[in-house]
Amino acid sequence: MTSPVALRQLFLGGARSGKSGLAEQAAMDSGLEVVYVATAEVNHSDEQGSMIHRVSMHKQRRPSHWRLVEEPLALSKTLFELDQTPCCVLVDCLTLWLSNHLCGPSRDLDATLDQLIMQVSNTRHHLILVSNEVGSGIVPMGELSRQFQDYSGLMNQRLAQICDEVTLAVAGLPLNLKNKPTH
Numbered sequence: 001m002t003s004p005v006a007l008r009q010l011f012l013g014g015a016r017s018g019k020s021g022l023a024e025q026a027a028m029d030s031g032l033e034v035v036y037v038a039t040a041e042v043n044h045s046d047e048q049g050s051m052i053h054r055v056s057m058h059k060q061r062r063p064s065h066w067r068l069v070e071e072p073l074a075l076s077k078t079l080f081e082l083d084q085t086p087c088c089v090l091v092d093c094l095t096l097w098l099s100n101h102l103c104g105p106s107r108d109l110d111a112t113l114d115q116l117i118m119q120v121s122n123t124r125h126h127l128i129l130v131s132n133e134v135g136s137g138i139v140p141m142g143e144l145s146r147q148f149q150d151y152s153g154l155m156n157q158r159l160a161q162i163c164d165e166v167t168l169a170v171a172g173l174p175l176n177l178k179n180k181p182t183h
Helices: 019-028 050-063 077-084 095-102 109-121 144-162
Strands: 006-014 034-038 067-070 090-091 126-132 165-171 173-178
Touching: 006 019, 006 144, 019 034, 019 050, 019 090, 019 126, 019 144, 019 165, 034 077, 050 067, 077 090, 095 109, 095 144, 109 144, 126 144
Parallel strands: 006 126, 006 165, 034 067, 034 090, 090 126
Antiparallel strands: 165 173
């Protein structure tokens, strides 16, 4: 197995933009063992079944030998624990993780986000993050929706600052916003 390189990649995009597929390809291209960290909380009583369908599509698309870790809330702790072994960690999706915190038990979201930023900054492995870009639309009317849009925008900005590479997915195509300098 190849020795890991501390590389932080951020894949952004709207719904169905292709960001997850691009991130999964980057993980495959890493040459490392891949650990897929899923942040979705699937509500099996969902009458529409939309989240169940999305999760099923992601499962079908990724290789069966990838290790799966389901972690909807304690992401910083999970990343710290995974940082102890050489691998490529793919986190899909940070906006679901953020939503889990906003809709979950009362917590200090600013401190939780600070912990995530610190852990991503200090990572020693290849880390691939997937997040929705939600700031291109209208400003939501509801308070919770506005908080979500504001926090996700701030989270994405902070992560983009510390990541080595940032890619925006549009119509399944990658638009490289930031590339790690080659020496």
